[in-house]
Amino acid sequence: MLNIKNLNAGYGEMPVLKNISITIAEGEIVSVVGSNGAGKSTLLKAISGLIKSKGIITYNNESLQALPAHAIVQRGIIHVPEGRKIFPEMSVIENLIMGGFLQRTDRKENMEKVFTLFPKLADRRNQLGGTMSGGEQQMLAIGRGLMGNPKLLLLDEPSLGLSPLFTEVVFTAIQTINKSGVTVLLVEQNVYQSLNISNRGYVIEIGSIVLTGTGEELLNNQDVKKAFLGM
């Protein structure tokens, strides 16, 4: 579905990603784990067209790099950014409407789906995004992403700064979304939980992939255990 080969990207003169290669097949949950500053967010920004990149990114055999960000969204690649980036002065409903900007005919139906997945959002439908807690904002950010009819969902650190309870809710939601037929690329520092729900994973260190395998293989890998799981 998504094929990344020898990808190089960065900000201005500063290179962040060095020759990264990743593949994602339809229906998978794939995790990219690594510490802060390893280039995880940069990878997602390169895929969704927020930053320019060199190398190859193809989605169903079409190159994404020449496309503007909104055209990439149109193809069903939806990026839920780090730090949620919800619209603070807009209500929950208005945020969701923006998520479905390109999918206006399915708006009602998608909104119902989001409210079934996160009933809390339904209770808060008229609350301003900026006044919600971090966990609620994360639900809203994911819900807003679902409004765009994703085929491939890019999630950037959805558990960052959340309580264990909300983290659980978010990871359960990711599995539910995946079972409904959405492919997921998950970028996380929460190594244990993300590899636990993933079919496959990649470990990224200072802009390069250093390890790859199934979720289980990586969780049992001595280096991963030492570096990320404190074992």
Add this chain to the structure above:
Amino acid sequence: MFFLQSLLSGILTGGVYALAGIGMSLVFGVMNISNFAHGDLMMLGMYLAYFAFTLLHIDPYISLLLIIPTAFLFGFIVEKVFIHRIISHPHQNQILLTIGLGLIMSNTALLAFTSDPKILTTSYSSSAVHILGGISLSVPLLLSFTITCGITGILFLFLSKTTTGLALWATSQNREAAQLMGINVAKMSAIAFGLGTALAATAGALIAPTYYIHPMAGHTFLLKAFTICVLGGLGSVVGAGVGGIIIGIVESMSSTYLSSDWKDVVVFIIFLVVLLLRPQGLLGKKGEQ
């Protein structure tokens, strides 16, 4: 009685200032650009109203129906040709470009229309309505104010109820997140600049019947619009509306109780005090730019 008279005239004038301020604020909010050509766009609106009246014999308030779409299109094209190139550049580059565009407009007007001030006199230009036995309100100002309220209301509905309006508003809150929603932010910028231009030209056309029309008229209003934006909180449309009314009242009050020479001084003193005590503006949010 003096007080009420002064307050009401202030509110009426302030309404038109608000319109100019809202246009500037909208552009700043969506594009993060301070448009220093805003006053000259107002001047173009004044001339459009003037020529519609003298050549085509269309009443200045009716000619808005022509001026608004023309100005929108003009702004849209200016954005597509010039402004979009500097949208992610440092502020000083943006200021230089917009000042340059403004100079080209005012000097072209100087060349084409000469520096002689023109006066747009309608049959009701100097008529006034009297209320509460003694307060007189100028008919053109009353008309301008009513139209301003109508346009502001429509703009507000557009921004809060239509998907395109919400997308504009979303772009002003977080440009990157807006892109991730599939919003074409380049198009939103052009629409915002078109709307900003239309609002500036409308404000210009609305003051045309009560003001001298000349090529440099925009400069006074640029400063006013900028003050209003900063006062209300840059990027806040509601703030600009409130800021405009405040400036209108302050000007009118200081003309009544001090002297009309002092009105700008009082406006800028208030401006400085607000900047000192509340640098984000009256309705702006802390931490935004």
